Amino acid sequence: xxxxxxxxxxxxxxxxxxxxxxxxxxxxxxxxxxxxxxxxxxxxxxxxxxxxxxxxxxxxxxxxxxxxxxxxxxxxxxxxxxxxxxxxxxxxxxxxxxxxxxxxxxxxxxxxxxxxxxxxxxxxxxxxxxxxxxxxxxxxxxxxxxxxxxxxxxxxxxxxxxxxxxxxxxxxxxxxxxx
Amino acid sequence: xxxxxxxxxxxxxxxxxxxxxxxxxxxxxxxxxxxxxxxxxxxxxxxxxxxxxxxxxxxxxxxxxxxxxxxxxxxxxxxxxxxxxxxxxxxxxxxxxxxxxxxxxxxxxxxxxxxxxxxxxxxxxxxxxxxxxxxxxxxxxxxxxxxxxxxxxxxxxxxxxxxxxxxxxxxxxxxxxxx
Numbered sequence: 327x328x329x330x331x332x333x334x335x336x337x338x339x340x341x342x343x344x345x346x347x348x349x350x351x352x353x354x355x356x357x358x359x360x361x362x363x364x365x366x367x368x369x370x371x372x373x374x375x376x377x378x379x380x381x382x383x384x385x386x387x388x389x390x391x392x393x394x395x396x397x398x399x400x401x402x403x404x405x406x407x408x409x410x411x412x413x414x415x416x417x418x419x420x421x422x423x424x425x426x427x428x429x430x431x432x433x434x435x436x437x438x439x440x441x442x443x444x445x446x447x448x449x450x451x452x453x454x455x456x457x458x459x460x461x462x463x464x465x466x467x468x469x470x471x472x473x474x475x476x477x478x479x480x481x482x483x484x485x486x487x488x489x490x491x492x493x494x495x496x497x498x499x500x501x502x503x504x505x
Numbered sequence: 506x507x508x509x510x511x512x513x514x515x516x517x518x519x520x521x522x523x524x525x526x527x528x529x530x531x532x533x534x535x536x537x538x539x540x541x542x543x544x545x546x547x548x549x550x551x552x553x554x555x556x557x558x559x560x561x562x563x564x565x566x567x568x569x570x571x572x573x574x575x576x577x578x579x580x581x582x583x584x585x586x587x588x589x590x591x592x593x594x595x596x597x598x599x600x601x602x603x604x605x606x607x608x609x610x611x612x613x614x615x616x617x618x619x620x621x622x623x624x625x626x627x628x629x630x631x632x633x634x635x636x637x638x639x640x641x642x643x644x645x646x647x648x649x650x651x652x653x654x655x656x657x658x659x660x661x662x663x664x665x666x667x668x669x670x671x672x673x674x675x676x677x678x679x680x681x682x683x684x
């Protein structure tokens with residue numbers, strides 16, 4: 327079965343700081359032509375950072391698009407040319423003030439492939455040492471901790487409602503990771 | 506701690522079929538002014554549809570933004586004024602050809618609140634009956650089944666890499682749902 331769409335035209339609509347928007351005209355395998363709106367994003371990282379007590383660090387921050395303060399895993403966008411592991415170490419310190427002696431890549435996933443190419447690299451970090459925060463001046467962030475036993479209720483009750491955070495926390499519950 | 510950002514200006518950049526793009530100027534609690542790029546989306550549904558053998562229906566489709574064919578939970582966008590439950594029933598039939606006698610809302614989550622307001626309603630559907638597909642003419646989709654025992658390996662190996670699908674499948678593994 328042939329699924330592939332052939333891009334026959336593409337128009338750049340906007341080049342932003344976080345995202346770009348382009349509109350593609352694509353030819354489907356059945357010959358039809360359709361329009362696809364594509365939000366380009368450079369990708370990023372999300373970090374499951376475990377304390378000695380096996381609690382997980384969360385950050386609380388206001389999210390303009392949803393007009394809510396959300397609890398999320400520490401995360402951030404790849405800088406141009408930055409490798410994901412360096413990005414994970416940098417964002418963990420910037421957002422939480424903790425440096426991880428151990429950090430490893432678990433897997434990567436697309437946040438919303440229907441309209442965006444954003445790929446997130448999920449990391450597991452442990453052996454944390456507090457080194458002090460170095461917040462991005464446009465971010466106001468507060469640390470929280472969640473224990474494994476609180477995760478499922480927090481998701482089902484809507485206390486946690488960010489996809490990358492749900493992905494990371496449920497992966498941690500399910501996984502059998504050497505940390 | 507005050508997190509809330511005050512929107513002081515907003516510019517509409519693009520009105521699309523699936524997404525709109527607007528640029529907000531916001532005032533942070535610390536007094537600084539910053540720019541936020543916001544991808545507006547009407548929200549959607551994602552469906553965990555269980556067969557009698559407790560396998561889960563997945564759909565395979567090409568995703569232009571990531572230039573890949575992905576395995577995903579059946580999902581779709583809310584039509585104007587449509588309630589999420591009706592949307593879940595409609596999308597399940599459109600994408601898989603199966604009608605569910607039982608369907609219930611589990612919880613809802615934001616796919617990517619850093620730059621978009623997209624909210625997805627996750628449903629659990631069971632007692633499926635094949636009624637035939639009624640594909641959207643711009644979608645080419647093939648059904649697959651995954652058993653609970655295959656889920657974790659499929660995620661860790663990258664065979665499944667769509668966030669809403671990982672969220673749904675790991676929730677099913679963890680949850681103790683009456684179906």
